[in-house]
Amino acid sequence: MLHRSTLWQTRTYVPEPGTLVRPVRGHDTVLGGLSGNATGRQNTNVSEVSSREGDGLPDFLVNQGNVPIAKVLWALQEQERSGVFFGELLEKTGILKDNSIVDLLVHHTRMPYLSLRDYLLDKNALSLIPAEFCRKYRLLPVDKLGRSLTVAMVNPLNYDAIKALAGLLPEWRIQQIICSNHEFVRSLERYYNQPVFNESLPAVS
Numbered sequence: 001m002l003h004r005s006t007l008w009q010t011r012t013y014v015p016e017p018g019t020l021v022r023p024v025r026g027h028d029t030v031l032g033g034l035s036g037n038a039t040g041r042q043n044t045n046v047s048e049v050s051s052r053e054g055d056g057l058p059d060f061l062v063n064q065g066n067v068p069i070a071k072v073l074w075a076l077q078e079q080e081r082s083g084v085f086f087g088e089l090l091e092k093t094g095i096l097k098d099n100s101i102v103d104l105l106v107h108h109t110r111m112p113y114l115s116l117r118d119y120l121l122d123k124n125a126l127s128l129i130p131a132e133f134c135r136k137y138r139l140l141p142v143d144k145l146g147r148s149l150t151v152a153m154v155n156p157l158n159y160d161a162i163k164a165l166a167g168l169l170p171e172w173r174i175q176q177i178i179c180s181n182h183e184f185v186r187s188l189e190r191y192y193n194q195p196v197f198n199e200s201l202p203a204v205s
Contacts (some may be wrong), residue, residue, distance in 0.1 A: 024085050046105065056157035057087065057101075065150035085138060085154060085181040105156060114142065114152055116183040117193070121191055125149060129167060137161035138184055147172050152179035157200050 029034035058076060061067045067090060075086035075095070090151040106113045125141035128149060134140055139161060140150050151165065156176050165174060179187075 053159055055155065056159060057105075057155050059156055060108070061104075063089075063106075064104065066100070067095060087155070099180065102178060102180050109156055109178070111156055111176055111178050113178045116140070116152060116179050116187045121187065126163045126191055128172075129165075131188070133164070133168065134188060134192065137164060138181065139165070140179070140184060140187055142177065148175060149173070150175045150177060152177050152184070154179060154181045154184050 025120055058072045062069055062072055071090065072086075075089045078084065078089050079086040087096075091100060092094040093100050102113055105111070119142070121140065122143045125144040127152075128144070129139075129141050137158065137160075140152045141149055142152050143150040149169065153161065153176055155161070156178060162176075
């Protein structure tokens with residue numbers, strides 16, 4: 001849970017070496033041609049993320065100067081109440097421009113973005129992660145090659161999700177990519193028959 005005091009820090013987010021970003025070797029063929037960022041693709045070894053907890057995205061948005069603290073706290077409260085991803089709330093209510101979350105995450109984490117709109121997910125990959133796990137952490141298994149699994153995440157700065165994924169698949173090498181929350185919700189419904197999150201958005205108080 002985000003503590004109000006942590007939001008007052010004004011540091012610039014820089015990925016730590018060997019944690020959030022690392023060059024991929026031997027797995028690029030799985031996602032070749034999926035996005036314009038085909039070269040220099042980055043990988044996250046989830047087993048290396050051991051000292052971080054919680055969700056780093058709220059702090060990231062405030063530290064970058066993109067969203068006022070009060071608006072982030074409001075969106076987090078609404079997320080708990082409605083189940084709608086707080087980043088989606090910030091965009092749908094006009095606090096952030098549409099697709100700002102994806103653009104910021106791609107730029108600062110150097111992870112590639114994948115549109116799930118017309119992409120056919122690998123059934124063998126889908127069988128590795130239960131529907132409720134995907135729903136809780138807003139992620140979807142996309143492709144697998146050997147013991148390497150590509151996972152699309154709405155929020156790759158959710159360190160609790162990364163640790164949970166490492167615990168669920170300890171013997172697997174995980175490559176993270178970024179997807180939009182809107183397309184994640186639609187794909188979750190399509191592939192897992194999970195109901196869509198409540199998308200009724202309240203007015204900003």
